Amino acid sequence: MINGSTVMVTGASSGLGEAFARALAPRVRKLILVARREDRLVELRAELMAAHGTLEEVRVCRVDLSDVNERERLVEEEAGSVDVLVNNAGLGDYGDFSGSEWTRTSAMLEVNIAAVTRLAHGVLPGMRARGAGVILNVSSLAGEIFIPDFAVYAASKAYVTRFSEALRIEVRGDGVRVVAVCPGPVRTEFGAVARRGEHGRSERPLYGLLYATPEEVVAAALAAVEAGRAQVFPTWRVAWLAAGLQWLPAWGRRLALSRRPRRVEGND
Ligand SMILES: NC(=O)c1ccc[n+]([C@@H]2O[C@H](COP(=O)([O-])OP(=O)(O)OC[C@H]3O[C@@H](n4cnc5c(N)ncnc54)[C@H](OP(=O)(O)O)[C@@H]3O)[C@@H](O)[C@H]2O)c1
Numbered sequence: 001m002i003n004g005s006t007v008m009v010t011g012a013s014s015g016l017g018e019a020f021a022r023a024l025a026p027r028v029r030k031l032i033l034v035a036r037r038e039d040r041l042v043e044l045r046a047e048l049m050a051a052h053g054t055l056e057e058v059r060v061c062r063v064d065l066s067d068v069n070e071r072e073r074l075v076e077e078e079a080g081s082v083d084v085l086v087n088n089a090g091l092g093d094y095g096d097f098s099g100s101e102w103t104r105t106s107a108m109l110e111v112n113i114a115a116v117t118r119l120a121h122g123v124l125p126g127m128r129a130r131g132a133g134v135i136l137n138v139s140s141l142a143g144e145i146f147i148p149d150f151a152v153y154a155a156s157k158a159y160v161t162r163f164s165e166a167l168r169i170e171v172r173g174d175g176v177r178v179v180a181v182c183p184g185p186v187r188t189e190f191g192a193v194a195r196r197g198e199h200g201r202s203e204r205p206l207y208g209l210l211y212a213t214p215e216e217v218v219a220a221a222l223a224a225v226e227a228g229r230a231q232v233f234p235t236w237r238v239a240w241l242a243a244g245l246q247w248l249p250a251w252g253r254r255l256a257l258s259r260r261p262r263r264v265e266g267n268d
Contacts, residue, residue, distance in 0.1 A: 002084055014035075059078070087138060
């Protein structure tokens with residue numbers, strides 16, 4: 001399914017996307033790397049081409065996925081040949097909704113929801129015609145719950161998870177697998193991008209236990225593809241927490257989340 005294929009990875013300039021590209025490079029024929037920071041993608045291309053003789057081509061696509069025109073151009077030029085889509089690019093924004101900058105919130109909706117949906121729509125005709133394909137949507141543990149001061153991000157990931165589940169049922173008869181990977185916290189550039197101010201947030205001791213490495217997340221995601229699973233929570237600790245959240249009644253969730261320390265100015 002993955003071996004010898006053409007793979008598009010969005011958000012390949014850092015974090016999970018870069019780790020997906022590194023893990024897939026020895027197995028695939030062609031990689032299409034998408035992000036805004038072209039210099040990083042060019043560097044990654046040189047490294048991967050030098051290291052993997054079986055990799056025939058690495059295409060670098062400098063695309064701002066929050067821009068509808070750039071997104072459409074990417075779909076037009078590249079989507080038809082994609083066998084495996086890793087819909088990974090995404091961003092968060094820590095802080096209250098009413099105090100958020102609209103341009104940032106809007107970009108989050110465009111990248112986390114619209115781009116994920118548009119790219120899936122763009123690659124599906126080719127995959128269905130070939131009778132095979134994989135759409136791996138990077139969602140989040142945050143999508144299992146509502147999170148004050150992270151409201152839009154958590155809701156955007158709830159969309160990604162629910163969309164993936166429904167799409168999986170629609171296209172499984174066409175040989176296309178759809179998987180939602182739902183990591184807990186991972187040390188990438190995500191936190192720095194999501195923070196509004198200069199302030200760091202001290203890590204709560206129990207939260208620290210949930211961290212996975214990008215490599216663990218990628219390995220779990222690719223294993224879930226091979227196994228034909230619908231959803232995966234990388235690392236058993238995150239899987240247990242997700243199971244607990246799913247069993248918690250709505251009033252329990254509201255109580256727990258309303259007592260969570262707020263992210264306010266100076267305490268983000
Ligand atoms: N880290 C975590 O704790 C965590 C947990 C659960 C889920 N996730 C999810 O994992 C995915 C990857 O995040 P990460 O942790 O690897 O964070 P990251 O290191 O900040 O990487 C985010 C990637 O998305 C790309 N991106 C952001 N805005 C973009 C835009 N407008 N156009 C094109 N590309 C854009 C960035 O590339 P450029 O800036 O170069 O454009 C970058 O390559 C996201 O969907 C995130 O929601 C992360």
